[in-house]
Amino acid sequence: MGELGGLGRRRRRGAAIAGQAAAVIPSLKDFTDAMSASWPVALAACIGSAAVLVGEAFGLHYLSTLPDWLLGAAFLVCVFSGAVVAVAILRFLFSLPRKMLAARRRAKWKRKHVEELQFLPPQELHVLAWAAQCGTQVFTAPYNHQLLEPLIAKGYVQMIGGHHSIVNWPYRIPDHIWEQASNEFASWPPEEQEKQLAYPFQW
Incomplete structure (x- = not known):
């Protein structure tokens, strides 16, 4: 009976930890919501979570009491937010030629517009x-x-x-x-x- 009681307590404790982890670790919906967020927010989340992971890797005593599931959550946040930043950078690079072309066309139109003042x-x-x-x-x-x-x-x-x-x-x-x-x-x-x-x- 004692062994069965201990096993039940361990299961309940494990279920409680899993519930806490599920409440913190981002879900797929959280990730898709983050994709629609502005890239500065994602960059801040990426830097913050990366700082936690680097600090844990170097054994900072401030992070020694953090549970494993919280470190896992930090890792996922770093990966997801890093993906958001990467997508933002790629979108900017792909749109850069189009923006430069539009700027040249706009400048050419302005020059012509000014020249037509004489008419x-x-x-x-x-x-x-x-x-x-x-x-x-x-x-x-x-x-x-x-x-x-x-x-x-x-x-x-x-x-x-x-x-x-x-x-x-x-x-x-x-x-x-x-x-x-x-x-x-x-x-x-x-x-x-x-x-x-x-x-x-x-x-």
Whole structure:
């Protein structure tokens, strides 16, 4: 009877340890959830769990009392989180040529967009010159003003969304156009600059 009782206690103790391990060791669902997490979180988990494993391997006394199942959990976390980081690195490397190509295409489009400023009608060019002379990349004007509609369609002016006054609606000049306008119109003769100060938007 004594042996049977001891065997039962050992089984219950083993079942309790197994339950604790199951509560800590990541399941397959935990791993798939981790795959959707951001890679910095996975990297932090990988470094932390790897530090525990390295410390245990070097016999740090702080880790001498850790149960084996906790070390096993640290190993699995290190493997799973390392896989997440590896996948993130591979995805970045595979997408790098596409991003570089897109950046070159974007830069080429901006250069062409800037070059086409010289073909704008005088009244549309006056809007950009006026903004440059006033030093305001963001300005207000009547909603859907006839001078701004073609500039918006050509991408030289952007309408800012939100709830605003129909009389003073905010607009913005894109950065690459603003840089060119500021540099170019600032070099105009003073008498020409004074002409550009006239407010271009009338009802």
